[in-house]
Amino acid sequence: MKRIASLFFIVCIGFAQLAKADEGMWLLPLLNKLNMNKMNELGLKLSAEDIYSINNSSLKDAIVIFGGGCTGELISDQGLILTNHHCGYGSIQALSSIEHNYLEDGFWAKTKEEELPAEGLKVTFMKYMEDVTERINAELSDDMSETERQAKIWEVSSNISKEATEGNNYRAIVKDYFEGNQFFLIVYEIFTDVRFVGAPPSSIGKFGHDTDNWMWPRHTGDFSMFRVYCGPDGKPADYSKDNVPYQPKHHLPVSLKGVEMDDFAMTIGFPGSTERYLTSWGIEERMNITNEAMITPRGIKQDIWNEDMMASEKVRIQYASKFSRSSNYWKNSIGMNRGLEKLNVLEKKRALEAEFAEWAAGSDERKAKYGEVLSDLEKAYEAQAPYRKARSYVLECLLRGTEIYSFSLRARELQTALENDNQEEIDAAVKKLTEAGKGFYKDYYPETDRKVLAALTDLYYNTIDKQFHPEFYQTINKKFKGDFEKYANTVFSKSIFSSEDKFNAFLAKPSLKKLNADLAFSAGLEISETYKNIVAQLKETTSTISKANRLFMAGLMEMHPDKVYYSDANFSMRLSYGTVGDYEPRDGVKYKYYTTIDGIMEKEDPNNYEFIVPQKLKDLWKAKDYGQYADKDGKLHVCFTTNNDITGGNSGSPVINANGELFGLAFDGNWEAMSGDIAFEPELQKCINVDIRYVLFVIEKYAGATNLIDEMTLVKE
Structure with a gap:
């Protein structure tokens, strides 16, 4: 195990000069060894220490995780954050109403007192990263099963994270790189008092909307502004009128010098996920199962949403953020499949795999270690295909596509409390549901969701094998003669979750009998059980693929020692x-x-x-x-x-x-x-x-x- 990690560093350090300037998402602690010469050749005037330093102010101190899936940057010494309009969209939408439609009209705080608390929004600073590969590998052995290996990695990683957070308010996590061949400890500081400062109207911030999404030429002013606040002691604190603007260790100066052809450009951020080392079988699964399951159900759902949004300003505000999130990866999936086909990526991957197989067979040692890797991958992907398709469609049609099913599942805690006949537990569950309902129903239009439910339960029934059908499909066939419109009408006419008034009336006098008889809740439970059963069936193939990918990655680095490898994105800086x-x-x-x-x-x-x-x-x-x-x-x-x-x-x-x-x-x-x-x-x-x-x-x-x-x-x- 240690030999693999050592090989990685030898490969990267010895041949960094071969890396292309425009490809690669690089870890900041390794820049000095891997990238600085090339970056300086392209025009960079900074040192590696200027970009990433643990003890001194550096560029990394101005970059944050914005919310749970975007990047932002500090552009003043008073905690002012710049990010995309579409990253702030959810918070802007949550603060909007028909009376104050900040999505359509924009918003600008001319004083700090006018800034609006963005409830639930947080920003996260990365404090430092530390390579802990040797410490984890020291606890692993080649004769461990994949389950045992993962359990040991989790145990050691938890201990490392615990040590890093003793005596401070930091959060820590250990992430793996190169398919589990390398590990880094990452330490974060999270701030929860974030306030909305300003954004242009959507006619600027989302100019072109979905038509122009992923397209060039582009004319979108895609930005919004927030501010991070802290306690008077400079440490993270929940919202309080006594909090003060956070003073970062570094903020980015803003250039008015303009943009010229061939200018040096670097980005620092938190890319979510790439799969650049995925094998041909993995790519086929991504194209034909995962992407297809995003394209078809989301296309149907978005058509319904769009029609209702165009007919009502209220619905347009309620569903603006939801539509944006959904359509983004719907269009991405369409474009990805198109691009992979056009670039003949499958043929190139198969050629690489053929080369790998020949190389692995070239010595007894390599044959023993890598000889079964490709056949294991092929068999595992073939075995899991129907389960992967069912899993994807359960998510896109029933759990994510139809809102009433997923929201109803929040009542499981109340169900347990009612079964236990414990008044304290019942009161606590009711309180949580009351708060959850406020947020849910603010952005929920029942008639829209009724149409989606009818369409997507129908799609799931006619697309996915009956062995993966939740039990409520039997009710649809027997009681409603397979008529999904009638079924949806009945769900929304009777369910306690179909309107805020019904929901609150139920919470005022909760009944276990009424909850268990609810069509949306019972269907939600059956969907959840179906999903868990599918995931359980995927456990063995997932483990096989994980191990085979780790060995394939290690083998690639041995097979091509003259090539620089960068790790796939995993939402680390x-x-x-x-x-x-x-x-x-x-x-x-x-x-x-x-x-x-x-x-x-x-x-x-x-x-x-x-x-x-x-x-x-x-x-x-x-x-x-x-x-x-x-x-x-x-x-x-x-x-x-x-x-x-x-x-x-x-x-x-x-x-x-x-x-x-x-x-x-x-x-x-x-x-x-x-x-x-x-x-x-x-x-x-x-x-x-x-x-x-x-x-x-x-x-x-x-x-x-x-x-x-x-x-x-x-x-x-």
């Missing part, structure tokens, strides 16, 4: 580096690297909510009133492209120039390279960024929030 540039997506077409405000006006369509342009923005454009944010060509630049390697989780990541200054905000990838999570395409892969000058223009010229501009450290030359 990473840096990517590259340059500003244009690209040619297809024959006869060349996209330049930037867009301007002129393109917004060209796309304007007052009859399409996706392309409405605010009158004030048009007035500023007509007057060419761009202030200090105009480019040297006299135009206001909006977005630009770089070849940085990013994925989901990088949304909101700062795009930083050679001097460590913020000059853009990453918010998307391009349609032609949606295969990027599995196969990086260096000729086409682009990171789409909003130009920081457009962000500042909107803040100052459009919103008049000069108080926020005054906080920042602006760099003009």
Whole structure:
């Protein structure tokens, strides 16, 4: 085990110069060994210590996990955070109402007293990372079963995390890299008092909406602003009027110097997940099962949502954030399948696997260690295919697609309390459900969910083998003669979960008999049981695939000792580096690297909510009133492209120039390279960024929030 870890470091350190500048999500503690020479060649003026330092202020101290799945950056010494509009979307939506529609109208706090507490939102700073591979490997042996191995890793990791958090308020986790061949301890500090500071209206922050999502050219001002607060002692604290703006160890200076072709660009953020080393069988499963299960059910659900959202402003506010989250990976899945087919990724993977098989057979030692890896993978993926498909459809149709089923399951604790006839437990469960109901019903329209339930229970029934059907399908067939519309109508006419009034009336006088007889609750329990049974059946194949992938990864590094390997993304802090540039997506077409405000006006369509342009923005454009944010060509630049390697989780990541200054905000990838999570395409892969000058223009010229501009450290030359 130790030999594998040592080999990794030899490979990476000895051959780092072969890495391409535009591919790879790199761990910050290893930059000095792996990347600095190449980054300096591309123009970087900073040292590795400037980027990542444990004891001194560095760029990493200005970067946060925003919420649970995005990146943000500190841009003032008063805790001011910049992230994407779509990252703040959920919080903005939660704070919105018909009377105060911050999604549609925007919002700007002109004083700190006007900032709005964003309930439930948190930001997380990474304090440091530490390689603990040797410590964990010392407790492992090759004769362990995969279950025993994982149990030991968990035990040792828990001890390491506990040690790291003794005597402080930090959180710690040990994450594995290279399919379990390497381990890092990561220590975090979490702040829970985060307040909404400002955002443009959706007509700017989501200009182009779903039509332009993943597309270039782009003209979206995808940004929002928040502030992190702490206790008077500078430590994390829950919301209090006595809290003060957090003073970070480092905040990013903001560059007004503009964007030029071939400029150095790096991103630092928290990319969520990539599978660049996935085998051909894994890719087939991703395309034909996982992605397909996102494409078909979500497409049906989104059509229903969209129709109701267009008919009602109330529904549009309630479902705006839900629709955005759903459609993002729906479109991503479509693009990924298209890209993987176009790039012949399966053929390339099969060629690599054939090479691996020949190499493994080349010596008795390699044959003993790696000879069964590929056959084990093929058999395991084949065996689990029907279970994976059923699992994916249970999630997309029944647990995530239909809201009433999943919400009803929150009553399980109350069910237990009622069964125990324990009044204290009943009161506690009722209190929790009352609070949960407030949030749920605020963003819930029963008639919309009724339509979704009818459509998706029907889809599941006709797509998934009957062995995976929850028991309530028998009721639909017997009592409702297979009519899913009638079934849905009955659920919503009778269920205590179908409206806030019914729900609260039930909680005022909870009854075990009534709860158990509820159609939504009983169906939810059956769906949950079906899901657990499917997952249990996947346990053995999942274990086989995990072990085989770990050995395949180790074997690849032995087979190609002259190649640099970077680990897959796993929502830990990473840096990517590259340059500003244009690209040619297809024959006869060349996209330049930037867009301007002129393109917004060209796309304007007052009859399409996706392309409405605010009158004030048009007035500023007509007057060419761009202030200090105009480019040297006299135009206001909006977005630009770089070849940085990013994925989901990088949304909101700062795009930083050679001097460590913020000059853009990453918010998307391009349609032609949606295969990027599995196969990086260096000729086409682009990171789409909003130009920081457009962000500042909107803040100052459009919103008049000069108080926020005054906080920042602006760099003009």
